[in-house]
Amino acid sequence: MAPLSQTSTEEDDYIKEIVGLKTQFDIFRFMKRVTEAYRSRAFMVLNLPPITSFDLQGSTVITSWPAELLALYDQEGLLVNSPVLRRLRTSARPFFYDMSRHNLSRDDGKSILVASLFERFKMMRCAYFPTHEPSGLRGAVSFAGDREPFSPAEMRELCYIAIHVFDRLAEIRNLDTRMTDTLTDREIDCLNWTAAGKTSAEIAEILTLSEHTVNHYLNRATKKLDTVNRTQAVAKALRIGLIK
Structure with missing residues (x-):
């Protein structure tokens, strides 16, 4: 893949x-x-955190x-007084933020900590593109x-990509939600036990069903989740929060 400005691809x-x-x-x-x-x-693609988020x-x-960077960022509580998040909440315009040039004054006195942390990971310069989905959720x-x-030109190109990526993520999330609504309790039970490492025979014994019925539930769940096998079905069910 090359930047839009460096390729003849439409x-x-x-x-x-x-x-x-x-x-x-x-x-x-x-x-x-x-x-x-x-x-x-x-x-990073994120939903705009509420002001009360830590x-x-x-x-x-x-x-x-x-x-490690993400863990340290949260461990130090750097979200609360973030000037970047403050700007994202008050403006819909894309912007570029250079920590080596901008005034990093923070109410919590952690400006030097933030600068050194991002410098350590060579991420001192960041471009941000505010987005939103049809429901109104901002990100x-x-x-x-x-x-x-x-x-x-690059900022325009990345903004174009960001808008479509955020929208596609919303579509996928909505599809996943609809899939969740169509699965029966028994299908979810079978996925849960499969995720726990149980065979169809073991699940049948646990749920007091025939092995044939368990396989039927798992095959239906696999089709409903638009996956090709049980392993993929379990992985997708875990990802969308259908099972734990």
């Missing part, structure tokens, strides 16, 4: 690819490619941030790294 081709993505993981891989194409180090991870949809897509600031 912009519609990028959107067609996004529309064809079926899962959050598909979008994660797509966004990883976009991040690399624009010479950044990490991306952690970033709870509002993150998908991200390639280093796990943002960001790209971070240590390259030179994005050009105006």
